[in-house]
Amino acid sequence: MRLPTRKRTSGASFNMTPMIDVVFLLIIFFLVSSHLAKQEVQLDLDLPAAASGADQEEENRPRVTINVLPRGEILLAGAPVAPSELQRRLQHEAARVERDLEVRIRSDRTVPYQYVEPILLACARAGVWNVTFAVVEQAR
């Protein structure tokens, strides 16, 4: 028995162009939003410049970032923290990760050293020796 074949008319053809447009828009939206979300993590600070800075290693090393604002306020996980409290929390974090914890200090270049020294001391007392300073590349 011969089955009837159904042929579509040209007027009902599927237009791909709007779908590609929408897909492109979605791709760009997710790319840009993820990019902005990554930037949002970093507080905007006037970092000191250095010639011997190394590029950041994007490895899965446990890291704690401490921001020091121009007025000397110390921020840990986005919240202000006292130096005495900082030592306790670093100790807790170092014990929790059970690996070589890295503490990254992001300090404004105008901050007096007396606000950064307690952070270094807290790291030493907490047994965290891997301390790095965030810098920007020095203009040549």
Place this chain on the structure above:
Amino acid sequence: MRVAHRFERSGSDDVLMTPMIDVVFLLLIFFVCTASFQVAEQVLPSNLLAAGSVATEIVPPLEQPLERIVIRLRHAGGEPAWLVNDRPYGSLVEVQAVLVALAEIDPALPVVLDIGGSVPVGEMINVYDLCRVAGFSTVQFAASVPTGAGE
């Protein structure tokens, strides 16, 4: 003679501008949005050394070095002042020359940075950076323990 005033192309040869403009706009927005206007951050690794009464408690015993370079950085009258092994220097360039000369003799010499409390972090990083650029492998920070800290 009749001249055709309308020239119609067939559908397959038609150049549609609208999708091309769409794509060009999309690409333009994509590159503008993904271009990073932030300066890329770098890192300066460091070793910690605490000096003072707490030093014997938290610093593991080290071999006594034959000699070490102590750089004191103070901020007097709004201007930084450098002392390398208690000898004053007037500018960072002079300090750099001394450090480079010392590093050529022995880059394994430990360098201890004693930074004053009023010194901006930018100045501290400058000196620390000089030590690293000069080639010193061990640069440590001296930290004074506040009296009455209970330790």
